[in-house]
Amino acid sequence: MAKIKFHKVAAVIVLLATSAWIATGEFASVGSASAEAEQKREEAQDAPARKVELKTVQVAVPPRLQHARTIRVSGYTAPDKKSVLAARSSGIVEELTVEKGQRVSEGEIILKLQTEGKESALASAQQVLAQREAEATAAERLSKSGNIARLQLDAARSALASARSAVEAAQADLDRVVVKAPFSGLIDSVPVEKGSSIMQGSEIATLLKLDPILAIGEVSERDLGTIKPGDRARIRLVDGRDLDGVIRYVSREASPQTRTFQVEVAIKNEAGSIPAGMTAEISILSERVETVALPRSVVTLSNEGDLGIRVVGDDDTVSFYPIDIVDDTPGALYLAGIPENARVIVAGQDLVRDGEKVHPVDADPELIRKLAGSLSDQAVQ
Template identity: 55%
Template sequence: MPKFRFHKLAAVVVLVGFAAWMATGEFSSVGSVAANKAKAEEVEQAKTPGADKPKTAEAEPEAPPRTVAVVTPPRKTYARAIRISGLTEADKRAVLATRVAGVIDKLPVKQGQHVKTGDLVLMLAAELDAAERLAKTGNLPKLQLDTARSNLTSAQSLLETAQAELDRNEVKAPFDGVIDRVPVELGSSIMQGGEVATILKLDPVIARGEVSERDLGYLKLGDKAAVRLVSGQTVEGTVRYISRDASSATRTFRVEVAIPNADGSVPAGMTAEIALSALPTDAVLLPRSVVTLGDKGDLGIRAVGKDNKVVFFPIDLVDDTPTGLVLGGIPADARIIVAGQELVKEGDMVKAVEADQATIQKLLGEAAAGTQ
């Protein structure tokens, strides 16, 4: 009996304890304490900026700007030089011919001889003289000789007509020049229209070439020109003619330079390089090494802008000299890269330092050496 009471008493105690626990409400936290703790940590992290971002490797530091050497070259006025290949030729050229057929009675000129306008180059024998000469050689029957004598008698009665006929037997120089070719011999027979001699006028001698349509606008009549012959001789001349009609094949324009040649030292038909001095322009002198290709394949130079970024300027080649290139189209305040220009591109940030005189002189010296 006492044992039964003890068990009953224990059950009552347990029941009372359970009822008290239920009254406190703590049972709702069972199994969720860890979840609530995790939620509290998330709320705390949300209040801290950047706390929810995963940790990553630290970013690598950016490479320092590349150092380039620059110059701001002095500007000068240069005469634009246009160089073209060409040939020398005579100012005038004429092939002399006879107006009637006959036998050459006088031939007072020879190749290389200088003549004046109106000088006698060739005279045909009068018809009777020629007939007698042919009769003596057996080339003309006596009957025809008698006919020729009769014709001469008739001609003497008509002096003016005869004189005009005699004038037709003469060939005279049409202008001052030099006899270049004489393909006939004294005493030989020649047909009407037969070639007698070739005469050239070599003062002035003409240097002829073709200029591109791009350079045409820089030239005008009267411009000075230097002509270097293949023999090494250099002579001065003046532009006397510029064609206004381009060649359909090459789209180039004929240009003629007149060169004084009183002594005849410059022959016709010689290869020549013609350097035309065109309108002057504002430009700078730089070594050839600074010229590079842009993104579009055009020639130009790279420079550093005010924001220390690389910029590209297309160039206008004014002249090519032994000491460097004369370039136009470059802004006055441009800081031109003379060392390192091939290692950077447009838009790159760079550190620009002024090139020293030794570097500049070295670059110019290399440019001059490259032309020798």
Template identity: 50%
Template sequence: MKLNRYIAILVFLGSTAWIATGEFSFVGSAMSEADPAVEETAEGQTPEAAPKFQTVGTAVIPQVSHARSVRISGVTQADKRTVLTARTGGIIGELNIAQGAIVKEGDVIARIAPEGRDANVRMAEQQLEQAKADAEAQLRLVKQGTLPKLRGEAALSALRVAEAQLEQASAELDRLDVVAPYGGVIDLLQIERGASVDGGTPVATLIALDPIIALGEVNEGDLLVARIGSTADVRLVSGDVVQGEVRYLSRSANAATRTFAVEVEIANPDLSIPDGMTAEIVLRGDPVLATPVPRSVVALSDDGDIGVRTVNDEDEVVFHPIDIVDDSTGALILGGIPEGARVIVAGQNFVGDGDRVDPVEADSETIRKLVEEATSGAL
């Protein structure tokens, strides 16, 4: 017990002596005395402690002349397709072509046996000659006053009837021939020699393959790209790519799909492109000056508009609304970016419009890769 009392007395005396010296203070006071630089910061910031501007990466991306392209699925189609029919009844006496044959305009495809129709023509010719002779004789007698004028008019009427009968017999004979109205290919032959046909019976299907037509439908949002007279590329299922010209654009949308029919006319002199082949049609608009950029560059303004941010000569952020000229796998092709503008390609989402920034220009290799990434698959 005595030892504990002695220890307590010694601790009390030591504490009293330390307090008597005055060598104690608050932690904050001690820090101020130990580090005068902190007092200087509190009164006025030193240059080392001043806030720095946000660092952003910039690049001047070269502009290109780009025509927007629209790809649509389509199919080739014959320029003309006609089902040739018999114009009168009878038996097929001649069949001059085979299925798949190439014919020219005016070629006789088949002929129905005359069966006396040619004799009717010869009879009508004889009757016409007789009517002419009678009319001449009657008119001479009328002129001489031997016959009344009425007999002369009757002879002229008989002559007109004979002429009409010959014309009718000749027309009936002409109906025996089934003639190609234009050049093309006999795609389907529906008769054989010796077959009996009536007027209106299908004989053959004729298709015109030069030119060949690529038919597709374009969305209403891409309607302005398709222009009559513009050039279009057509990629066939065989891998061949041919060029054509837009010749027709529907002005009435399909009620179910809201798409518009478009036709591209393609020269096909060797008839190598068949009817009904699957094709991809590439329509192109007018070339415009645009900037290819990766999708990561696009940002939203403070108002929620889509665009890109650039840095002006005062190192301030400027927002430019954009017009999407084209969209592809490799890049966005944008209009509305001034030529030579320093586009923010890194850090654009960490700054706002009008902010002062510390721009760091991307090196040439980075810019080259940026342009390659942007233009790959887009141009």
């Protein structure tokens, strides 16, 4: 038998050892352990960098303003006074001193009917009165001297009282042929003509008092407690005119159908250029309160669904504050309930959470200043 060489035996041993090592899988764990260690080293190096990566938000301290909430209602214009003048007696129109569109003063004669014997009746009653006064005077004198009975004196006094009553009745009947203006105003219609025959109670003219003119609207139950007589109001007519007025009256009884309360706003109308019955939008300015002006985009919701804003505290931590919307105008929202000098998040408020630490940067100062541009005179000093 031939002798086996040493190097062949060594090769066989190395082959067996290598096969056994591969079968155990230890070579894979060495690579995995190396990769895992490398990953841990990279994470350890990146951890400080991640800790300082804070979300950036824009903040601003909005100016505080004294703002009056605006209550807007639809309404219409109406005369301060309106009177439909009627004939107080039947007869023929003898004088008609006015025409449509004419201005009249209080006490001015509008219409006069033919007297038809009423003046003669008054003169006759006055003559009888004079006679009864003379008889009563004589009866008084005779009664004092005892020449007539007490009953004759009483009869003379009664006749005198009847004569006076007859004169008053004749005078009142004569006065009824004349119709006078109960107040100064504008004649809006005259449905009768001179010479026409009218009955007692017939309409003869419509008189309007247009200075001041009223803007009438209705406010809801919720708004009733925020307005009162004397508050200012702005009125926009359908023809585009803008007017100023003052609340004159607020109804204390709601309409049964709408549960709203009528409001009257008095507007100066010396020239009479504002007609009655015109559609108007009434903006009532309620009592002034301290607010801040912010864009609508600033408002967000809390986790509970409350409407509010997010602010950044002194420690750069985010907090949520519920708000009260005082007024909503085309330019901005006027909000109450915001702490003084609060840094309001005006950009990025929906990307952060309450209690989160952020990196705040100041927003463009013109952004907030423009919101209060026309109201800068209302800023709290």
